[in-house]
Amino acid sequence: MAASKLGWAYAAIAVGALLVLTAGTVFRRSALLLWALVALGASYAVWLGLGTHALDQRMPIVGAGLLLTAELAFDSLEPEVGRPEANVVIARSIALVLLVLVAVAAGAVVLIMAAIPVSGGVVVTALGAVAAVLALALVTRLTAERR
Amino acid sequence: MTRTASPKLGAYAGLTAFGLLTALVLGQPLIVCLAAPFAVVLALGLLFADDPGLEATVSIDRDRVLEQDEVTLEVELWATRGVSRLDVLVRLPEWLVLEDGDNPVSLRLQARETRTITLRLRAARWGAYVLGDVLLRGQDTFGLFRYDLALPRDLELRVFPREEYLRTLLRPRETQPYVGEQVSRRRGDGIEFADIRPFAFGDIVTRINWRATARRGELWVNDRHPERNTDIVLFLDTFTEARRGEASTLDLALRAAATLARGYIAKRDRVGLISFGGNFRWLLPGTGEAQLYRICEALLDTRILLHYAWRDITIVPSRVLPPQSLVVALTPLLDERSINALFDLRARGYDLVVFETSPAPYVASGKTEVELLAFRLWELQREALRERLRQGGVAVTEWREGEPFAVSIEEVGAFRRHAYAGRG
Numbered sequence: 001m002a003a004s005k006l007g008w009a010y011a012a013i014a015v016g017a018l019l020v021l022t023a024g025t026v027f028r029r030s031a032l033l034l035w036a037l038v039a040l041g042a043s044y045a046v047w048l049g050l051g052t053h054a055l056d057q058r059m060p061i062v063g064a065g066l067l068l069t070a071e072l073a074f075d076s077l078e079p080e081v082g083r084p085e086a087n088v089v090i091a092r093s094i095a096l097v098l099l100v101l102v103a104v105a106a107g108a109v110v111l112i113m114a115a116i117p118v119s120g121g122v123v124v125t126a127l128g129a130v131a132a133v134l135a136l137a138l139v140t141r142l143t144a145e146r147r
Numbered sequence: 148m149t150r151t152a153s154p155k156l157g158a159y160a161g162l163t164a165f166g167l168l169t170a171l172v173l174g175q176p177l178i179v180c181l182a183a184p185f186a187v188v189l190a191l192g193l194l195f196a197d198d199p200g201l202e203a204t205v206s207i208d209r210d211r212v213l214e215q216d217e218v219t220l221e222v223e224l225w226a227t228r229g230v231s232r233l234d235v236l237v238r239l240p241e242w243l244v245l246e247d248g249d250n251p252v253s254l255r256l257q258a259r260e261t262r263t264i265t266l267r268l269r270a271a272r273w274g275a276y277v278l279g280d281v282l283l284r285g286q287d288t289f290g291l292f293r294y295d296l297a298l299p300r301d302l303e304l305r306v307f308p309r310e311e312y313l314r315t316l317l318r319p320r321e322t323q324p325y326v327g328e329q330v331s332r333r334r335g336d337g338i339e340f341a342d343i344r345p346f347a348f349g350d351i352v353t354r355i356n357w358r359a360t361a362r363r364g365e366l367w368v369n370d371r372h373p374e375r376n377t378d379i380v381l382f383l384d385t386f387t388e389a390r391r392g393e394a395s396t397l398d399l400a401l402r403a404a405a406t407l408a409r410g411y412i413a414k415r416d417r418v419g420l421i422s423f424g425g426n427f428r429w430l431l432p433g434t435g436e437a438q439l440y441r442i443c444e445a446l447l448d449t450r451i452l453l454h455y456a457w458r459d460i461t462i463v464p465s466r467v468l469p470p471q472s473l474v475v476a477l478t479p480l481l482d483e484r485s486i487n488a489l490f491d492l493r494a495r496g497y498d499l500v501v502f503e504t505s506p507a508p509y510v511a512s513g514k515t516e517v518e519l520l521a522f523r524l525w526e527l528q529r530e531a532l533r534e535r536l537r538q539g540g541v542a543v544t545e546w547r548e549g550e551p552f553a554v555s556i557e558e559v560g561a562f563r564r565h566a567y568a569g570r571g
Contacts, residue, residue, distance in 0.1 A: 045175070067185060140160070
């Protein structure tokens with residue numbers, strides 16, 4: 001019964017995310033795209049939360065798919081500049097393919113690391129939290145510097 | 148060059164943070180799989196993003212052209228580092244029409260590569276244009292940053308009205324005392340034979356007409372018409388215009404003014420200009436190439452400026468309207484102030500010619516019976532106005548778009564010859 005309800009919740013979130021994504025591309029609002037991507041990720045997290053797919057092998061592909069969706073959605077926000085040259089389109093296509101491959105590789109690395117049996121504990125959790133905070137701080141710092 | 152972060156940068160940073168924190172809070176390391184691709188793109192983009200060192204120059208092959216001529220504009224691009232996508236937008240003035248080339252265009256620029264964008268433009272209408280307003284927007288490979296460069300507008304393009312072909316020019320009734328190419332009605336030293344008369348003290352021997360002398364038994368001499376210059380004042384009515392699309396009565400007037408100015412100055416006549424309208428301006432009569440350029444430049448600055456104040460011919464300085472000058476009015480005969488000024492000029496004894504740059508082709512006659520009747524009444528009123536001017540001894544002719552100006556010149560010339568003959 002609970003699984004059925006979660007299934008509906010998953011479906012509702014996914015449909016809502018797609019609607020927001022459509023609205024974001026139509027109205028050219030990047031904030032809507034962000035929330036749509038968050039919702040899409042959340043829907044997948046809910047699906048994982050059903051408990052039957054705790055270690056889903058397809059996760060790197062889902063992550064890469066999410067990235068591809070984001071790239072294409074943000075590309076659609078770019079202003080129209082007439083007909084782009086062929087080499088621009090080709091270069092962008094190659095870049096997208098490479099990005100997807102890199103994303104799959106990154107996801108696979110995370111998946112492999114997640115599969116390593118490490119005995120849990122406060123220390124490991126603390127290390128993970130510190131690593132996450134440091135990663136965020138690094139990203140924030142780089143972003144602030146480059147702006 | 149200014150660098151700004153694209154919306155993607157903030158979104159990816161947010162997604163990465165959200166994914167990592169969610170994974171941490173929920174204790175689900177697999178959620179990191181969803182955030183990891185965004186983190187990788189972010190890291191790579193931030194590491195490799197750098198100023199592309201974009202430089203650009205704009206040039207045009209000519210800075211003075213005639214109406215409907217084409218001019219080539221080139222944008223030369225160069226970058227120290229490669230730009231995966233560079234959007235180039237050349238902002239063009241309204242009357243410069245793109246004939247060939249892509250604008251805007253999106254291209255890829257390799258490191259230390261020089262690219263040239265060529266645009267072929269057609270000057271659809273006369274005027275002074277400022278070019279060079281080019282906007283460049285480059286993006287890094289990952290699309291996280293934008294590099295904007297705006298080039299200053301520092302190129303000037305002057306488009307002169309296209310001139311009409313004329314075989315003859317109007318002959319003024321009176322000439323001025325300086326040497327020119329117009330045969331004066333007066334008698335004196337010249338080439339054109341005028342009459343014979345009895346010899347008078349001071350006449351030179353070479354002027355003696357021996358045949359007449361032999362026939363009459365006393366000395367008779369030839370009289371000749373001297374060649375003199377004339378003063379021409381171009382009277383441009385800029386109170387109002389009739390326009391449809393690219394064409395307007397003002398365009399016709401300017402084309403005629405440029406044609407007449409060049410024609411008369413080539414004959415060493417003095418030409419002046421009065422722009423009688425909301426923005427009242429004038430040029431004193433003068434001759435030579437410099438004066439021609441002054442007139443052309445003044446014509447380029449001519450604009451229709453809505454103005455409600457009453458103006459009459461008294462505001463024109465007397466030096467601008469020399470006595471015995473030929474005043475050539477170029478007007479659509481739409482504004483009461485300019486019509487009154489024409490009557491005033493004629494009343495003051497000026498030799499006046501009116502070229503009506505006809506507004507009729509720019510006016511829709513209407514569809515209903517009432518509209519057609521109104522249009523007909525309007526045309527009758529205009530014909531009555533022309534007739535009033537003719538009765539005052541003013542030669543009036545209608546010039547329409549597409550018709551040769553030479554035909555109008557011939558019509559006016561014929562009227563004036565007839566008027567002189569009638570006067571005896």
